[in-house]
Amino acid sequence: MIAATELGIPFFNGAEGFAQCWPDISRHLDEMFDSGKFSHGRKVAEWERALAEYTGARHVVAVNSGTDALVLLLRACGIRPGDEVIVPAFSFVATASSVVLAGGTPVFADIDPVSHTLDPRAAEAAVTPRTRALMPVHLFSRPADLTSLGAVARRHGLTLVEDSAEGIGMRWDGVHAGLLGSGGVLSFSPAKTLGALGDAGAVLTDDPEIAAQVSTLRHHGRIGQTVDNIAGISNLSGVSGTNSKMDDLQAAVLLGKLPQLDAAIARRAELARAYTERLRGVEGVLRLPAVVERDVPADPVCCAYVIEADRRDALVGHLTAQGIGTEVYYPTPLHLQPCFAGLGNRLGDFAHAEAAAERTVALPCYPDLSTAAVDRVCDAIRRFYAANAS
Template identity: 50%
Template sequence: MTASTRLSPAEQIPFFTGAESIRRTWAALEARLREVASVGRFTFGTLGRELEERIAALTGAKHAIAVGNGTDALIILLRAAGVGPGDEVIVPAYTFFASASAVLHVGAEPVLVDVVPGSYAMDPAAARAAITERTKAIMPVHLFSQMADMRTLRDLADEHGLLLLEDSAEGIGMVMGGRHAGLWGGGGVLSFFPTKTLGALGDAGMILTDDDAVAERARRLRSHGQAVDGSYEYLELGYNSRLDEIQSAVLLTRLETLAADIERRAELAARYDEGLAPLAPVVRIPFMAKAAEPGNTVWYVYLIESDHRDQLVAYLAAHGVGTEVYYPRPLTEQPALAPLPGARHPVPVAEAASRRAVGLPLYPDLTNDQVDRVCELVHRFHKELS
């Protein structure tokens, strides 16, 4: 019997839970759910449109287009922006699979490049080296806690006449130079997966864009390619990706606490920083890239690196602490991407991170004592190694 199986549920620290947040906001959520039931429309109705308006106001986007999930948002954005067969899209090699699979779904080819150490964002120099005559777009990903270097990437895209699209699935609340994540080029996306900074109770997503043409086509594509006037005239093949009203109700409720949730995440991250800093350089704690600035940082995941990552994960699990390995292999090593044509670009930083990086619990329901407990266990693990 392991230590974790002997611990009571109250003593365990899950990688993520939102149970207490749901309890705190249940009265407001229940009122919105009753509204959904009384109206009797369950797929993209009044609350879905209200959510679009609220997200547009929050981010400053001219258009916010609600869809079924973050992956659909990426696929629809790529198509709406004109990416298709024969095109190449530059994507970081260290990210979730959907960043590359969305490119494949529209018939284009993801070109995988390395990331910047510590920030895990696309390396602009690697992106420049990957540009060919077939390159149509550069698509950085904003991972874990901060945006990619969007000023440099926008200049690079402009220099070569390329689309700049953003996988800003984790980026709600992140701002650089007064511009919200997802709005530095043709558009971006948000994911509202339950663990996200703004999370639903299921899948949900949003497309952000200031481009009227991209927005019009995205709205058409999310509803089978139907003309946006709802006339049952289908102009192209699209998708069934309309956000349901129940998830809209959840997200509207959680928007009320988003600012406080972001602040709480920052407090917890600072506590981790203080608790784990003495372990440097054996343990690498997150650091802000040079492109980071006030407002850019929104703590979604607290990612550390250790040469003994897998043993640390097992040790923490045995003591009741959940973790998540982001990501156990770079996209260059994914079997589904192996048949991609062309030479692969070297991705040593992504490869190293895939061996060393692990996410620790970080969410508003986490207590200070729980963070201190995780830090204590990380210290104890490395002390026992020596």
């Protein structure tokens, strides 16, 4: 494991976990090479079946990234030019850019200050006659309040789409993230809870029509394709698709790592508890990840351990000088990003999102990390605030 005695503590390192999974990964890779099919082939189909079994989804469509999964899902749900999709103002840029790429218009709403997820009251206030969909994000470690957001969607006749890119293993009242509405997505970028060797993603849905549409869109609008016969181009649908097929190499890696996923989730939870125990009461640390009380049981998964901290940027500089990696999610809220300036939002529009952008920082939290490394990170944080006490 990454120990506190080493020169530095990287923000993410998955080398040890990858080595442990290598026998399974190697077997899947050998089968891939023996098949001679390296894209949209048998390993991808096998991965779709395995992921469906793990999540309980009736349909899984593997694609080449979490971003493309969002775009294709929104298109499959019928988003068209002029349609508005309500999204949180605090999230990764793909949450909003996927709406634009699907042809719609993102409409921002503020977040709940504790969970950092879409505030149902703010979302409802943002509904207009042009609103077509509501897209909450399951962020960092907690699912959004899908009970309240689902009620908002039903009251206004909206499609509920989940940006569950970080949601592998998260469940809401026993239902896996991405399956509470029309569909959801998963991202398998390398630092995610379940990471591939590069970009990879998937759409989850219980709706066969949405699954069929996403499957068509991911392969240039082709229909009736199988893993054994995908070379022809005569069977095109009436929609223009794109090239968003998953590579079999990524599917092989994910198949090899899937058996260790629950253990990896449990280890992340252990590390999160260790951070919380050691940082509770530290002056300058404004908020630690909290268990948000819900009306239904919600299973969190610590994709990232994110705190809110006073003098965040100075703290990041101090930790960097100590050889400790961090990540700021996200330094600029979506409504203030230059690419969305044309939507007319201004500083002060979404107070909770803006506060989170100024104060949040993610600490190292991954299965290869040792508890001793957590001690070192927490000691460095204590020293920073002790030295800067007013």
